[in-house]
Structure formats: C-alpha cells, structure tokens
Amino acid sequence: MSVVSAANCEALAQKPEAMNYRAFGRTGLMVSALSMGCMRLGEDQEANTRVVARALELGVNYFETTRWYCGGQCQHRTAPGLAGKTRGVIVSGKCGIGPDSTAYGFRQEIERQLDILGLTHFKFFQVGWFSWGMMPHLLKRGGVLDALRVARDEGLVQFVGFTGHDTAENFIKCLETGLFDSMTVPYSLINRTYEGTIRRAGELGVGVVAMCPVAGGTLACESSVLKEALGLDLPTTEMALRFVLANPHVSTACSGMTSAGMVEQNACTVKAAGVAGSSEDHARMCAGLEKLRAAFGARLCTACRYCMPCPRGVDIPRHMELHRNWKAFGLADITRRQLDGVPADRAIELCNACGECEKKCPNQIPVRKALRELRRLRGKGAKTVAAPQA
Ligand code: SF4
Ligand code: SF4
Structure with missing residues (x-):
C-alpha cells in the first residue's frame, strides 16, 4: 500500500556512531538494524522505561507494540520510555482481524492504540496474526482495508504491514498482492522457514522485520556445533544476530529485549556486523547450516x-x-x-x-x-x- 497523502512523513532518527541503518523496503525510511519487540516488558515499570530509553539512546528507531501483548499492558509499559522522544521513531501498532472485523471497529482500535502510546500517528500499523485465508476479511467492503485507506489518507497511518505464522507459500501470495509495505516473520539460525518468503519480499521491495532472531532465547546458550558450522568463534546470540543480518533482504532484527544490558550487547553486535547484509556471507552460513541438517539425518x-x-x-x-x-x-x-x-x-x-x-x-x-x-x-x-x- 503506497502512501498518497500522509501528513506525518519524516526521516527516521539515526545515531550512526552506535547503530547501523538499512533501507526499509521501498518506504524510503532507514530503519535501525536492531529493533525492539516490546512483548516481553515486565511489571517493573522503571526497568521498562530504562530499557526503552537505552534502546533510543543507542539508535534503535523501531519499536513493535500491540495492545494485545503482556496481558493488554504492552503499550502502557512501552509509552513512558518513549515519552517526548518519538520524533523520527517508528512505534508500530498491531491488531488482528477476523470475519466480524469492520472498518469502524478497526479505526477505533487504531485510535485506541495511538491514545495509549501518546502518538499522533502510526508510521507503521500491522495487520496481526494474519494469513492468506484472512484476505477476504481484509478486502471486504466496509472492512479493514477501507479503514486503513482512510487512515492513510488522513495521515493517521503511514505504512501497513502484516505479521503472522501462515505457510511460506501463502505469505508469498500475501506479498504479491502489493498491499503491504512490510512483513514481520520469525527468522533465525534454527528457524529458516520463511527464508524464501523473505527473498521474495526483498525482490518486491517489501521491508522485512525478522522477529525472534535468537529464537525466543533458545540461542542464548553456547554451541560449539554452530560455531564450527558458521565458522565464527562468537557467543551464540552474536552469531544469531549476525546470521539474520547477513541476509540482505532483512531490514531489521527485532529482538524482545528486557534489560539495558541486553540492548547494549545487541547494539554492539549489530554495529560490529556492518551496515549491509552480504549475500556471500549469508550463503556461506546457510551452507554450514545445511551441513548440520544433513548430518542430523x-x-x-x-x-x-x-x-x-x-x-x-x-x-x-x-x-x-x-x-x-x-x-x-x-x-x-x-x-x-x-x-x-x-x-x-x-x-x-x-x-x-x-x-x-x-x-x-x-x-x-x-x-x-x-x-x-x-x-x-x-x-x-x-x-x-x-x-x-x-
Ligand atoms: S512430527 Fe510429523 S506430523 Fe508431527 S508436526 Fe512434525 S512433521 Fe508434522
Ligand atoms: S507414540 Fe507417543 S507421542 Fe506418538 S501418538 Fe503415541 S503416545 Fe502420542
């Protein structure tokens, strides 16, 4: 969905001394290679505020939120750390759809999430928990797409993405509708289900947010097997981020960070990994992983x-x-x-x-x-x- 008359177009904030930035598909935006998924923020609000503020300090300019995470508290927990600092920052909202979704209801949800976050507009709003089978609910007259078009024309939503867990083939069909500016899917060393879909997104100029780059913490333990396969003598979390960002079609690796230390460590890794993905590096790492799969038998x-x-x-x-x-x-x-x-x-x-x-x-x-x-x-x-x- 291309922007026609968004009132809130501005370049994203950058801190090149601390962070690398990559093209976010065809949007013209440069997104931080490390982004923050806010779904794991806890009950300690001071800690939440600290981690969000630290991410901003280190140049993160994409925060993924929805009203539906953290028992309904995700956006409430994210907002204080962002207060007064959202200029040039993407704070995405998200809402699922179903057969009963209406343009009116979806518009209300967009406004409600803006209210909680204290934002005037969403640079990105995502159709969440999406699948190819839900396309009729999106496209029907008086449905969600109508709400998004009106919101876009009013400058309330600048770009639209989708996220979900459908098959790789079905998500390619979603991409090929041309309706979306971004796709958010899980992608990591141990979950390459959507690698072909990510490649197709790159070809179509759709931005890719790689979620769970350390597989929800699974890659937070040492593995000599992975070190050997990838030819990298690094902690597994670092190898995991490097792998995801070596894919030239990935715009940003979205990590559910919960402490300032985690943000600092990941920012450091991302900075060291270099600006752009390298097809050559990525192919080399994939070849190493394929050998492991073959050995698994x-x-x-x-x-x-x-x-x-x-x-x-x-x-x-x-x-x-x-x-x-x-x-x-x-x-x-x-x-x-x-x-x-x-x-x-x-x-x-x-x-x-x-x-x-x-x-x-x-x-x-x-x-x-x-x-x-x-x-x-x-x-x-x-x-x-x-x-x-x-
Ligand atoms: S064990 Fe077989 S049937 Fe069960 S989820 Fe895995 S592939 Fe599918
Ligand atoms: S073999 Fe075990 S896991 Fe498989 S169906 Fe039977 S009880 Fe379940």
Whole structure:
C-alpha cells in the first residue's frame, strides 16, 4: 500500500556512531538494524522505561507494540520510555482481524492504540496474526482495508504491514498482492522457514522485520556445533544476530529485549556486523547450516501438526523442535531446561509408544525414537508410564 497523502512523513532518527541503518523496503525510511519487540516488558515499570530509553539512546528507531501483548499492558509499559522522544521513531501498532472485523471497529482500535502510546500517528500499523485465508476479511467492503485507506489518507497511518505464522507459500501470495509495505516473520539460525518468503519480499521491495532472531532465547546458550558450522568463534546470540543480518533482504532484527544490558550487547553486535547484509556471507552460513541438517539425518519436522492430537496429550511438534535444536544444532543445555518447562499434561513422560503419530506424519519422523532420546537427555531413562485412568 503506497502512501498518497500522509501528513506525518519524516526521516527516521539515526545515531550512526552506535547503530547501523538499512533501507526499509521501498518506504524510503532507514530503519535501525536492531529493533525492539516490546512483548516481553515486565511489571517493573522503571526497568521498562530504562530499557526503552537505552534502546533510543543507542539508535534503535523501531519499536513493535500491540495492545494485545503482556496481558493488554504492552503499550502502557512501552509509552513512558518513549515519552517526548518519538520524533523520527517508528512505534508500530498491531491488531488482528477476523470475519466480524469492520472498518469502524478497526479505526477505533487504531485510535485506541495511538491514545495509549501518546502518538499522533502510526508510521507503521500491522495487520496481526494474519494469513492468506484472512484476505477476504481484509478486502471486504466496509472492512479493514477501507479503514486503513482512510487512515492513510488522513495521515493517521503511514505504512501497513502484516505479521503472522501462515505457510511460506501463502505469505508469498500475501506479498504479491502489493498491499503491504512490510512483513514481520520469525527468522533465525534454527528457524529458516520463511527464508524464501523473505527473498521474495526483498525482490518486491517489501521491508522485512525478522522477529525472534535468537529464537525466543533458545540461542542464548553456547554451541560449539554452530560455531564450527558458521565458522565464527562468537557467543551464540552474536552469531544469531549476525546470521539474520547477513541476509540482505532483512531490514531489521527485532529482538524482545528486557534489560539495558541486553540492548547494549545487541547494539554492539549489530554495529560490529556492518551496515549491509552480504549475500556471500549469508550463503556461506546457510551452507554450514545445511551441513548440520544433513548430518542430523532424520527428516525434519515441519510443525505441520498432522500428528496431533496425541491420544496421551504429548505436545509432539514442540518436542520434535527441541530434539532438532539439541541434535542438529548442539543446544543441549537449553533443550534440557526447555524440556523442564513443558507442562506436565503435554510432557514426554506421557508417551506410551503407541506409534499413532508416526502413522500420520507425512515426513516419516521417528517420533518415538526422538522422544526416547529426549528422555535420556533429561536423565530419566526411557521408561513407559501407565495410561491415565478414564
Ligand atoms: S507414540 Fe507417543 S507421542 Fe506418538 S501418538 Fe503415541 S503416545 Fe502420542
Ligand atoms: S512430527 Fe510429523 S506430523 Fe508431527 S508436526 Fe512434525 S512433521 Fe508434522
């Protein structure tokens, strides 16, 4: 969606001594290579204000928010750190849509989020939790697109993006409608599902916000396997950010930072990584990751969920993800901790090895073997537990 008459067009603020900036698709804006996802801000408001303020000081000029994070408090927690400092800064808002969405309701939501954040306009507003299947709700007469067009013409919203978790192919179809200026999708060393979609976005001039660049903290542990594969002797979080930003089609890596120290460390990494992505570096890193996949051998779980529900309640896709992170990427410590975090009513101990999941899996994943190995990793052996009583 191109801007026709936005009243609030201004260049973004830059601090080149502390941060690198990259073209944000065809918008003409230069966005900080590190951006801040505000979905993890906690209940300590002084700490929230400090982390947002520190991000601004270090040149971050993109903050992603929505009213729907943090139990409805995300934007309330973000606003104090931004107060009086939003000139030249993108503070994006976001709202999901559905069959009952109307132009009136969506407009009200935009205004409500502006109010909470203390903004006069959104440089970016995102259609959240979006998928190709929701396109009719966006396009219908009196629907969300009408609201966005009016808001854009009034200068209330300058650019429109989408974010969600649809298939890579469906998101390419969304991009090719030409309706969107940005796309926000997860992308990291261990989640390259949308790599082809990101490439297509680059070709179409759509800005790419890579969310979860350290995979929600999974990449916050050491991995000699990843070091060797990538040819980098760096902490895993640094390698993770470097990988995402080596992709020349990524505009910004959006990290859910929760402390000033985290912002400082990430800003330092991003600054050291250089200004632009390098196709050559990126291809080299991808080749290293492909070797790991090949060494992993077993076919990779695509999280399609065809194996679900498990009759015993096991969260199979989550465990296949943990198994891959451990076996393919050498992330044993964090995998052990994350196994402990799986709720008891979805845990591996419930598996009775019935094999139903393997019959339904289109990728022939050896689920039972993987679950046995995960149980051994936890040091609890591979014993079968009794079935729950009806
Ligand atoms: S083998 Fe285990 S995980 Fe698979 S369906 Fe049976 S109980 Fe569930
Ligand atoms: S184990 Fe197979 S069926 Fe289940 S989510 Fe993974 S790929 Fe899909």
